[in-house]
Amino acid sequence: MVFSVHHWAAWAPGLVGHDAWTSWLTQPHPLPSEGTPPLTELPAMMRRRVDRLGRIALQAAYTCQRDLPPCPGVFASRYGEIGRSVELLETLARGEPLSPTSFSVSVHNAMGALFSIARGDTTAYSAVAAGAETVEAAFVEACGLLADGAPEVQVVVYDEPLPPPFEPFTEHPMVPHAWACRVRDAGDAPGITLTCHGAEGDAEAGAPLEDDLAVLRFLVGDAARFDHSVGPRVWRWRRDV
Template identity: 65%
Template sequence: MTMAFSINRWVAWAPGLTEQDAWTRWFSEPHSLPAEGTPPLSEMSAMMRRRVERLGRFALQAAYECQGDSPSVPVIFASRFGDISRSVDLLRQLAHSVPLSPTSFSLSVHNAIGALYSIARGDTSAYTAIAAGEETVEAAFTEASALLADGARDVLVVLYDEPLPEPLGHASGQMDFPRAWACWLRSGDEAPGYSLTCHPAEDTRDAPSSDGLPEDLTVLRFLVSSGARLDHKVGTRCWRWQRHA
């Protein structure tokens, strides 16, 4: 099955990188970024904003800016690890027999960030939370393609992650930092800008170097660059991203 789509617009946020031109320059020479810095998230009321941790601020800022004044559409929030810092804090409290905060627990689940966005906007559109390991980006775009095929004119996809907290920090990549990016997708039936397919892993040429980038940023770099093809090998599968325009 070939999933075709076009990208109407995109937004990305990381410490020190908030504009498309800055991202384009950074992708040409990727380097580590500081972990400090938090989006203002002024679009959300102060009462709700106080409930949002750092990772959520990045995800919601990207979502708000990408959606802008556009009407409500289905939204997909995708993250490999989600707001795992909250979960680690809760586990530490359990280990020390400290009573858990119901609010902290409710905000630690994987769909909490999407729920806050829906509540803040008073939006009853379909919201989906996705986590699929190394294939999280592909799973998000597969879900978006299914929604477009089912009749949705547009779909907002939001990807976000941050370095893992201790004692899980050893699993973070060499260029891991808090970030989020969002794409406004449209069906590619009439004018496909991109396609995504899945092949057996042996049916692929050597994949280009990721330069140490996390999977999600490797895909974003491809989507906003002039590259014709990106192969992402995971186990026995190879996800193939292709540009058609």
């Protein structure tokens, strides 16, 4: 799969704008755990339904979209609105009735649906969750849409720290964050190649970061290669020159 990245945006508490993000990705440091974007692009009635993670994801999506033409979208999150899901399960355990509104925005495709509905955009969107390989699955989906004829695809990746009782399953320190980028077929020009291999013992890894943030560091940086090892597989991101 060969593609190129055009336009990107990201949001996390304490990190707004390309300069702040590229600096932090080069030298990660602890970020504030609290903070919510204004998300003024989303109508107020919809905005009130969205929790922090959803606001962060939609802010990145809107900032990346800007005034560009609509295109298919892939919304990717390893855990999604798991905090809201835990609240719903606790409500069930107490034998109390569930909120239909809360349930409707807890499902994995909720953010893509809200982004589509609010903008009156009828282009295709999908939701992806694939564990530690979620970001790679998102780009596989995006490249499939490009192969089907879409001129451009917007990928939105988002996650936040796990709530109780799931914190012990965290593999890396987590921050609430989202990033988005628009990808195109690279054609005959140099682009980014994504391939999957069996583990060979020669994987190149960078400083520990959440899986998707390590990929973002590669996409917006100038490294020639980034290897993401997951069990018996290595996903290799390579920058063609």
